[in-house]
Amino acid sequence: MIDKQDIQGFIKQGYGYLNYGRYLLVKIVDAAGFKQWLETHIDDISTAAQSDLKQTFNIAFTRSGLQRLSLPEDSLQSFAREWYENMVTPERSYRLGDTQHNAPENWQWGAPHQTTIDALLFGFFETSKGCKAWQQTIESFDFLEVIEVIEPRNLPQFKEHFGFRDGISQPTVKGMHKEKEKFNALATGEFILGHKNEYDEVAPCPVVNTNLDKHLQLKTNRQGDSLLGFNGSYLVFRQLEQDVHAFWDYVDQQSKDEYNKSHPQQRLLFASKMVGRWPNGKMIKPGATAQPSTGISNGPENQFTYENDTAGFGCPIGSHIRRSNPRATLDGQKKAKDAIKTANRHRILRRGRPYGEPIVSSMQADEILEKGNDDAQRGLLFLCLNADIARQFEFVQQTWLNNSKFRSLYTEVDPIAGIKPDAEHLLGNHFSIQGKPFRQRLRQVPSFITMKGGAYFFLPSIRALKFLSTLEDEA
Amino acid sequence: MEFQSPVLVITTIKSGRAEALTALLRELNHALWEQDVNPFGDFNLQHFARWVVINDQLIFAAAVDGSAEDYLQQLARNCLELLTPIYEHCENFPESGSSSTESVTNYLITHQEQTHMFYHGLRNRRVADIQLESQIHRSIEVFLDGNQDSNSFRANNPTTIVETIKAHLKGTGIDYDSDDPHFHSRLPPSIKAAAWWRWPALIGIVLGAVLLVPLVAYKEWRERREPSEQNPFIADSQPSELDFEEIQAIQSPMTSIVTIKPGWFRGITLRLVLWAIQMLADHYYNKGRLGSIGSIHFARWAIINNGRHLLFLSNYDGSWESYLGDFIDRAAHGLTGVWGNAVGFPPSKFLLWGGASHAADFKAYAKRSQVATHFWYSAYPQLSMPNKLNNRSIRAFLIDSKKSSAKHWLRRF
Numbered sequence: 064m065i066d067k068q069d070i071q072g073f074i075k076q077g078y079g080y081l082n083y084g085r086y087l088l089v090k091i092v093d094a095a096g097f098k099q100w101l102e103t104h105i106d107d108i109s110t111a112a113q114s115d116l117k118q119t120f121n122i123a124f125t126r127s128g129l130q131r132l133s134l135p136e137d138s139l140q141s142f143a144r145e146w147y148e149n150m151v152t153p154e155r156s157y158r159l160g161d162t163q164h165n166a167p168e169n170w171q172w173g174a175p176h177q178t179t180i181d182a183l184l185f186g187f188f189e190t191s192k193g194c195k196a197w198q199q200t201i202e203s204f205d206f207l208e209v210i211e212v213i214e215p216r217n218l219p220q221f222k223e224h225f226g227f228r229d230g231i232s233q234p235t236v237k238g239m240h241k242e243k244e245k246f247n248a249l250a251t252g253e254f255i256l257g258h259k260n261e262y263d264e265v266a267p268c269p270v271v272n273t274n275l276d277k278h279l280q281l282k283t284n285r286q287g288d289s290l291l292g293f294n295g296s297y298l299v300f301r302q303l304e305q306d307v308h309a310f311w312d313y314v315d316q317q318s319k320d321e322y323n324k325s326h327p328q329q330r331l332l333f334a335s336k337m338v339g340r341w342p343n344g345k346m347i348k349p350g351a352t353a354q355p356s357t358g359i360s361n362g363p364e365n366q367f368t369y370e371n372d373t374a375g376f377g378c379p380i381g382s383h384i385r386r387s388n389p390r391a392t393l394d395g396q397k398k399a400k401d402a403i404k405t406a407n408r409h410r411i412l413r414r415g416r417p418y419g420e421p422i423v424s425s426m427q428a429d430e431i432l433e434k435g436n437d438d439a440q441r442g443l444l445f446l447c448l449n450a451d452i453a454r455q456f457e458f459v460q461q462t463w464l465n466n467s468k469f470r471s472l473y474t475e476v477d478p479i480a481g482i483k484p485d486a487e488h489l490l491g492n493h494f495s496i497q498g499k500p501f502r503q504r505l506r507q508v509p510s511f512i513t514m515k516g517g518a519y520f521f522l523p524s525i526r527a528l529k530f531l532s533t534l535e536d537e538a
Numbered sequence: 539m540e541f542q543s544p545v546l547v548i549t550t551i552k553s554g555r556a557e558a559l560t561a562l563l564r565e566l567n568h569a570l571w572e573q574d575v576n577p578f579g580d581f582n583l584q585h586f587a588r589w590v591v592i593n594d595q596l597i598f599a600a601a602v603d604g605s606a607e608d609y610l611q612q613l614a615r616n617c618l619e620l621l622t623p624i625y626e627h628c629e630n631f632p633e634s635g636s637s638s639t640e641s642v643t644n645y646l647i648t649h650q651e652q653t654h655m656f657y658h659g660l661r662n663r664r665v666a667d668i669q670l671e672s673q674i675h676r677s678i679e680v681f682l683d684g685n686q687d688s689n690s691f692r693a694n695n696p697t698t699i700v701e702t703i704k705a706h707l708k709g710t711g712i713d714y715d716s717d718d719p720h721f722h723s724r725l726p727p728s729i730k731a732a733a734w735w736r737w738p739a740l741i742g743i744v745l746g747a748v749l750l751v752p753l754v755a756y757k758e759w760r761e762r763r764e765p766s767e768q769n770p771f772i773a774d775s776q777p778s779e780l781d782f783e784e785i786q787a788i789q790s791p792m793t794s795i796v797t798i799k800p801g802w803f804r805g806i807t808l809r810l811v812l813w814a815i816q817m818l819a820d821h822y823y824n825k826g827r828l829g830s831i832g833s834i835h836f837a838r839w840a841i842i843n844n845g846r847h848l849l850f851l852s853n854y855d856g857s858w859e860s861y862l863g864d865f866i867d868r869a870a871h872g873l874t875g876v877w878g879n880a881v882g883f884p885p886s887k888f889l890l891w892g893g894a895s896h897a898a899d900f901k902a903y904a905k906r907s908q909v910a911t912h913f914w915y916s917a918y919p920q921l922s923m924p925n926k927l928n929n930r931s932i933r934a935f936l937i938d939s940k941k942s943s944a945k946h947w948l949r950r951f
Contacts (some may be wrong), residue, residue, distance in 0.1 A: 148761050148941070158857075217560050222814055260897075262866070262895070262896075262897040264898065265899060266897070266898045267898055308731065374949060394832070394834040395830040395831060395833075395868075397830070401830070405863075405867050408863065408867070409863075449900075452891065453720075453859055454859060454863065457859065458857070458859045458860065458863075461857045461859070462856055462857045462859060462860040466856060466857075467788065468788055468856065468922035468924070468925065471924045471925075471928060472720070473675075473679075473922075473925055493942070497949070500687070500692060500694070500695075500699055500945070501682060501692075501946050501948040501949070501951055502682070502685055502951055503686045503687070504679075504682070504686065504736055
């Protein structure tokens, strides 16, 4: 059984019911002062054992953050290489598609030429007042400097800015969550370090020399090292700006007839095919041309595995949600069960929230198109948790979303989140909608998303936080 | 005659010349991938080719059409200007001025090494076939793009649509339907298809298994006495250099070299296992998939340097993470059977268990065993294995429409 009191609550839930929140990216300027504060506030940190909180507080660190807290180099090197190097090495930028307009030189935070981020302090609140007060408290500390304040914003009906219901499919973590769909229930070690993963193995876990653990906070392994990573997780943070007008304008152009007249139903169908679901979260049945209505007991669906839609006649093979989790979409395997097993080795726990005002409050395509481009900043604060950044988050990004050869496809990347190649290099910017008697192909799909900042964080366990707060400063 | 063959030529680099040679190969590689300068020119008998410098050795490996000897002869005839500056860095290469097509051919042929296991994803296609089939596919896609929004076109029955497509192809002048006598006949008989094959093969496998039992028992006994060593062949290439290779947009090379555990026992076991995998690859997995892995164009193992080292070369689709993930999920027994005989491999049990199924340890091992591929060539870098198979089926139907129904064929686009 896992010790929920030792695990930060953000692993268990995203606190979506709390409407206000802040992500504060900070630099630690006085490590001793920071540690002293952390030590006295450990009990304020939200854990997975708590529920129905009215306000939350969680904390995560980059390598430079733990370095500032005097964690020795040999310990830092026992962390995942991806975290150690962080998100902006040239090779990783290429792998994640952070090139061209998404390149780190255009970011608002997290790029090499900007202030190094040491930690992420974040909380969610019932009231706006409580949220502001918390931010002010943090900003008043002289042992840290707030580099960037990011404000998430819940949109009506759990939608993201393009107008589609988001956050429907989530794996459940064994020992932590109640199992919803059997194929979605994953081993604890996929998300929480130090536990058995989907390979039935305990993956390497960050360690520290036991001599440094003076108060014996941490579990030890058989080699006698202290398990600093145990009950922790890696937190991926990416700020993705969405160009909502460009998205609807593109599908509008694609659905116009030969007399240049818009066709709202066709437009909605194209947009939904790109996403892979209808705006209300319902799946697209093969042959369907209009959104089915939702009732109270008839909300978004998540029971499907694509076994009834192997050809992609409903949910296209290359659509955003099918790439993000192909479920039973075969890839050489003969049985659906085997395909799911393979896919489940690359899952992430999503904790995203939108930011910025919706372009129009209704988020309806007609009104969006009428309003035109307003140049306001809005998008998705993509956060996710995983135990193996390379095998989970980076794999999804590289092998599923940005792979122009996903399954049997030829020349297309994810139509929503994919990084489209340069215009002169026309490989990978189409989108095929499988159908009868043959496919329709949307051509030269532009990029609707721009990367604005990101970093890899380590979300320690409560015991690890206690250890870090009492770690002696370097002489 | 062989339809596709593995070529492996290993030569010794003159002392002090490895660095200059590496630089030259990198330059050629850069020109190929960044400036589209193909050093082979019009010579296109190789599907994939690579030159790799490892310590004082230069390895040339290629998957080619026809036999290895024919290929090397043609290579020397067509690409002397490419070969001479490379092999001038190597021992015993004919002196400049005296190097002729003939002497270079002899040089290459005499330095050939055996490949112990060779996997080819798509056996009955030559480079030229694959390129032609890709051209047919693209031409049809463009034609469909132009007609996809016409409701009257879409309302046609599938057979009519296919006829329209054929008329379009005829107009382009692409040779899309002339029958290729080798099209259907190049697969070696699968065990199911050729009944006469079945019994000798089965008897062979059973005999092999019987022989293996004492060997395995001996190995388990030995294992306990072998000190657990580190692989001395730690890659000296910068990790970031390898990382960049692994993010080539569509296909990637992998070059790995490890030290075989000493002693006659390992040599025999390794050869037996490679032979068994070759049998499986030839007679079961000969339709584009190795087990359930469908992303490998060509791969091979070769025991080199008098049985001391095991070389693994592969040309695969997609990311390193997905390739290694496939290994662990779908081929762990086979890989353990092979690499379990190498120094530093994660501990295996009874030859086929453990080892590669230790996911994190196996990935770390694979990474350590890898060296940079200094020059790497692909004849069709824009095609994945599933693309090649799909394109072949598209053409098969155009040659003989009994192969499929028009309705299903149209779903290939």
